[in-house]
Amino acid sequence: MQLRKVKFEVLRFRPEQDEKPVFESYDVECMEDWVVLDALNAIKDDIDPTLSHRWSCRMGVCGSCGMLVNGRPVLTCAAFVRNYSGTIRVEPLSNFPIVRDLVVELDGFVEKIKSVKPWIIRKLEKDVAEGEYRQSPEQLEEFKQFSMCINCALCYAACPVLANEPEFVGPAAIALGHRYNLDSRDEGNAERFAVLDSHDGVYACSYANECSQVCPKHVDPAMAIQQAKLTDFLQWSHLLPKRSFT
Amino acid sequence: MDAIRHDIILVGGGGAGLRAAIAAVEANPKLSVACVSKLYPMRSHTVSAEGGAAGAVREDDSLDLHAYDTLKGSDYLADQDAVEYFVEHAPKELTQLEHWGCPWSREKDGRVAVRFFGGMTVKRTWYATDKTGFHMLHTLFQTSMKYDRIVRYDEYFATKILVDNGRAVGVAAFDIRTGKMHAVLGRAVILCTGGAGRIFPFTTNAAVKTGDGMALAYRAGVGLKDMEFVQYHPTGLPGTGILMTEASRGEGGYLKNNKGERFLIEYDYGVGNKAELGPRDMVSRAEIREFQAGRGFKGPYGEYVHLELMHLGEEKIDKRLPFVRELAKNYVGVDPVWSPIPVRPVVHYMMGGVDTDKHGATDLPGLYAAGECACVSINGANRLGSNSLTECLVFGARAGQAAAEFAAGSSAGAENAPLEQARSEEARLDRLRGKHGGEKIAQIRRELNHATESGCGVFREEDSMSAALETVTQLKGRFADVGLSDKSAIFNTEVVQALELGHMLDVAEAVVLSAVHRKESRGAHTRTDYPTRDDAQWWKHSLVKFAPDGPRLSYKPVVKTRWELEERKY
């Protein structure tokens, strides 16, 4: 298998010694089928063990390894080195404060996910002994796509609104809230209304659509947000009831 | 250092951990649960599981049949009382998860759909397309956010179980972000830290599967049971080791050699008419035998066979196996709708782990364990696919409840001794950061991987296992002289890697030691020098316990209730 020497420019930030982030350059011998994550691990293992980055599953499902590669938010475990020519620039996700090197602060993101109450809310719960709630394959299809989010936060890195309004609830959180609103087993969209309808909720979105462009799992959060806007407007104007279905 | 106080301390936030946390607060709403995890919980390795979770719900199924399939799959090493408990609670747990919003795939009438899986006599595997673990984990994580009494400590790395007066009273854990060590104290501790596939070089497992909880329990004096039983999953992508779910065979896929034969039918590999749905250990062995007979395909990452899905058609693949299609296209450049996928046996699961009873309790009072890191044992010498996701739920819930009962009945311990231990851990961590030494982490890790693969592959024999044990012992010595470059405190992942490597060395030692001494073949432990199962001498669990001069190996009996031992034929 062929080896190719590739230059990586990686943004470093060591709070105990760096005033601000600075680029460092590494030459890495890459195999043909490597992804950018493989190169970062090679740097950490054999060139510069002080590089800090997050990763885990290396198959695009855990959401840990989101970074900017040549300016675009991608999962580094799915960004193939062979698809890039020249120097490859790796930086931590935009729109998030940088904790260290390629690691960003995600606590705010997790709090936003929690704020939309992403759990089944029902007036009366069925007893487990009575079996499952019946849900047809068509009903499952209605929200299935929005349940595929791996919480990688690439959509937050891409969203131009978040650059100026960091309090915006954001694409992943709204898509998740919408997922539960659409789930036939849920009765809680009145509970989610307050957050989704707020100043930082769905109406902060101004149709950039960049979130859906970068989403690695084809969740299409932009669609979820526009659907949520319409639902929200119809509910706010009382054309649609808030307390929903059984 | 101030103590962080809660009632129950959970280490690990995956399927078992989150289920245990919810079970504990539901059992006793007054308890507060700390969830200490080195990852954000939704990153835990449960997320990669694909195929499904088994639970007997159909009319043509029964608890006894699920139990029998599991027991036979385990090559009769599973404890029958635990298996009975497991199959009884499986349907309830899966239904509970459905009530919490898990998007199980459905039949037309709205009931949950089930499919065939390896070693299962009837269809009983619940599934959410082919991303079951992902949906289960996210459902659990999102549901856990409902409870204010579950307090998460995300990206905290536990380095030691704190023991006082013969009881587990908490963990020393450092915040990876600040580098600061904390004593997280409570009245019970539950380990849900997963397996240790990363001791091997070729594995489906994520980076984080380094056997941390197993090592922590081992160092606290608890035994590691049945460590020699390592599951090789038959269908991993060459090179990366990425998992091609068993569901691809459950939906009708074929395994073919370089002559285009479905070798599991063509030759006698013991799977009978189950063919591709034989138990994993048998199918993996069959593949290796095909390579040895010259009927494998040769590639840059070793030999492989073909997983053929073309005859299923694009519609079925997109509906039932979309993730498989995506992974094959991205990582090996193959579209399974048109071409066969290259696959080979890959390390996937540890049947062994922290010795617990069927309530998740270890023999250290106050310490519990559940999920892959524990060995109850329901999986014995070989696990059936789709039993482990259910295991996380059933025993995660049981351990959570048992820990809650224990905590309610015990007093909070004194702080002095545990704080002292935590301070020692802080000093140990400080010494490790930027430590001068001649050995490199990556080098020791590579040599460890090489040793485990050569000693504990699919087929094993005395000499290579002994050599591997020798190597691991040497590596432990060399690890004492490891050198680190990163002296910083803030988000230092090099020191995390060093701690993980220390854990992996302990776990690997237990694996190879148990393996070299078990002189029979059973389930996933196959020896060319002892090729048959020997119930008279070896129908027992192995147990490895820590001692200052080296690990001690002993054995404990298997629990039998209703089923007699049989020859394992399909």
Next chain:
Amino acid sequence: MSAHAAVPQKTRTAPARAPAGFPFSFYRYRNYVAFAATSVFMAIGCVGLLEGLHALGKGPEAWNAWLAEMARPGALALSLVVLAFTLYFVFRFGWVGRKIGAGRVGPVPRPPLPLPVLGVAPVGGFVTLWLILLAILGGVLL
């Protein structure tokens, strides 16, 4: 609530950076900024239409005077610019809005008309009015 969230900013962080290529270097962000700018031109267009409506109400001399104003080359050019931006807005709104056509809205099944049409109708009306005005100014109508 996680312990982290309770005490944010536990270590010194570097400030969050804006998305790479925003606002003008990356083509999709450029398109987005143009889309956002359409609001300015649509506002100008609305002011013009209001003036015309006011003139219509004042009587035939005022109306003819206003028409003559709008027929001057500078004003005509501005009208065309307004039209271009408005059409771009409609196109892009429709393109993103087509997604709303899928799925259900709460408990109510999808309405029979495609939702993008419903969404675009008011703006379509605005565009139609503006096209009629240009036709009048150009002497094609009236």
